[in-house]
Amino acid sequence: MLIKLSGGKVYDPVHQVDGKVMDIYIRDGRIVSRPRDDETIDQTYNLNGKVVMAGAIDMHTHIGGGKVNIARMMLPEDHRADPSQHSALCRSGCGHAAPSTFTTGYRYAEMGYTAAFEPALSPVNARQSHLEMGDTPIIDKGGYAMIGSDDYFLRMLAAKKDQNAINDYVAWIMHASQAIGIKVVNPGGINAFKFNQRALDLDEQNSHYQVTPREVLKALSRAVHELRVPHPLHVHGNNLGVPGNMETTLKTMGASEGYPLHLTHIQFHSYGTEGDRKFSSGAAQIAEAINKNKHISADVGQILFNQTVTASGDNMRQFANSTLGSPRKSVIMDIECDSGCGVVPFKYKDQNFVNALQWAIGLEIFLLTDDPWRIFLTTDHPNGAPFTSYPHLIKLLMDKTFRNDMFTTLNLDAQAMSTLTSIDREYSLYDIAIMTRAGAAKLVGLHDRGHLGDGAGADITVYTDNPDREKMFEKPDYVFKDGQLVVKDGQVVKVTWGHTHTVKPEFDRGIEKDIKKYFDTYHTMSMENFKVSSDEIAEGGRGGIVVQACEGRREKSL
């Protein structure tokens, strides 16, 4: 089967293609540079005047796992307002803040996204994450295994185990939980909360283990680097949401001593303490530090005004915030000497000083960070806003007039505290293609996605070049997934099952002897059952595992 996409304006930053009119050929699900001489074209799509990009990749979105399902279960009132009907093609479900899995897959695809990554896959809960992602159609997916507050790891740090042993454990976790990255959430803090500590700064010790978040970050970022995992250590820092936390964030950038770090939903970690209300924007300093520190990347975690739900592994901070929730309810959990979670519904309001300033801080970070290869478009779905608001966010970045008009409707005190309107930058389509495709694929380590070169998986999105960028990005003309037309005019026309992307770093399996002993002595499940098998993920014919190359990508800087 050979398909020709004819005459579209192509944005493919991996190959420095910036709006060039060119043809793209797809053979059996892969992009090929040109047909063989003897080959006939089976189908041609005339894309004159259309914009062509690789399928978009959401590198941080909570789409599957225990806390997402708690959020779903907690919020029947939110689902009722957004029912999704079943059709001849699609299963029914519901949308908004914590959509059902089938609806999640359809809506991502209908927005031109072809991959999404669950960033907080708790290893002990990995089976559930993969079950949920297995019921998420069309898009590719994967997860970052969340460690750093697990007792096994902290025992290793406290016992001063050497880095090789830590590397073996980290690799073992990635295999066991079928992950493509490693994430740390409030490094050591989830564990400290179980010992009744209520805050943990970068250099503060866990009262039981006597180790600091800095030590956790250093050991894990080095492990990820030495195992040659392409995705840098994914860091949700200490002190999320706390006024003044920009200092912690700036110090965190140095904590890995040059090993790559990805600082996630950095908007929530960029707060100063200036002004009458002791809450101010740290965006300028944070963006400047990202610009300067080449080993740092970040995604923003933009907030947008509406009802949503915050779901995080950071039960220490979520417990502290639980009284701010709306509607006022929360679930806080300690989980299996492995992790924790906190789910707090939240309504961001444009007339609320803090919320309005959070909105401006996120946009300031987007616009003041120079390199679109190191800053990523997220709302930390659903924590800042549901993923379905991405087209609106893209318009805010690409359209200064629209942005400034929105700004003038916000809480006046917040307006007075923000420099947003003094920033003239508008993102280009090329920048957006970097942020949401090329850069995201590089960051996650998807070697055959996020670009339109020879051999790439044919995940392709075609848009009408509408000056209203929200309209443009919310309804693509065509979306191809592995060469199959899955969306036409913003509607699903075919349901496929995407791949689960993983990496499998090499390690010394001798470590299993000690891990097994730990499970047998302390756990309530066996080590073998902790592991998620590839067969479980492929069950029911719903996609399978793709093992991406684990050959590193980023250099240690400094």
Added chain:
Amino acid sequence: MANFSASTFEAVTCPACGLLCDDVRISCDSTGLLTVSEKGCAKSVIFFERAVQTSSPSIAGKSVSLTEAVNKAAEILRTSNQPLFAGLGTEVQGMRGVLSLADKVGATLDHMNAYSSFRNTLVLQNSGWQVTTLTEVRNRVDLLLVIGTDIVSHNPRFFERNVWNKESMFDQDTSSREVVYLGGQNIDTSAGISPKGVKPTVLPCDTERLPEVVAALRAIIASKTLVAKEIAGIKTSDLESLSDRLKAAKYSVVTWVSSDLNLPHAELTIQNITELVIKLNAKTRSSGLPLGGSEGDYSVNQTSTWTSGYPVRSRFARKHPEYDPHHFSAEQLLANDEADALLWVSEFNPDKTPPNVNIPKIVIGHTNMHAIDADVFIPVSTAGIDHTGTMFRIDSSVSLPLGKLRESSLPSLIEVITAIEAAL
């Protein structure tokens, strides 16, 4: 029955209660009969050692081929306007199939345990809660407060595995852990006796009066002064000293079993439990722990929630999922003639039989059910014995694979459901 090669299985996962112990040792003889040889309990013995009777698919009591039974079931569902899927004793993979079929035919879904699991779900949806999981309990609990239950009737190995375990991670002398039973009459509290022989504190009261007692305890923890000197036969001073012990504990765990709280609006009592836990967390650490779980109830709710957005009781009649914990009760729908076909599922337990109804009835269940009064009966194999599966533990964060211990000639639930869906 076919010949089996006699064998022994180590580390089998037991789906008979919400604990999902995965250390059970089981042997299989040449006739396929299973014996729990180590780490068993009353529930696992009943589950694994049940002698399997032969049965075949039937229509109105008459043996038919699987295809005929499947076609008849499809015909009943196709001509039904308001089908009801109930029982739902299954695991994740079976429930995935049930949800797909329900979406197609516009069914209403209810699990046989929903009447009691709702007591918890309503609290989760109204105020949320602060809870913990079994491995945390095993390593951290210093004071266990058990409210209105003996636990062990539902989860026989709870104390053995999570309280009186010999070793724990944080150098605690586990045998000095404290146990308090609050509420209930004539509860067997022997499992709460420590390995050193220390007896638990027992504060009994009639279950009907637990709402008052729990409300009083919450008030005391919140530093309110009570005028009453006793509540439901429990001295206020005893509740005050319990409050002091909870506040002094470093990691108390407060547990209940929703099916033992047979009270009108039991959710309000559970909410008083979970809110007193939250209050304790102002200063120290404390966690709730709902226990119980059977017939795949937690697995069914989890799967239904990620698939549709809602736990059961839900319905798909209007082409999208709707949720109503009261109106979609199977019992009520049947009593009000609001269903015109019943599909009953129970793959784990032949004793969980469907209600008597005068509407077309399809039973997909354990082979020992012999549901000859059903319009269609399709015996299926059992996950965890005859085929693999996936199940959620009572603490909801952990799910485990269920193994296959012997060959079965019977189809699995998902195979039958898929066939029915294809035949619609």
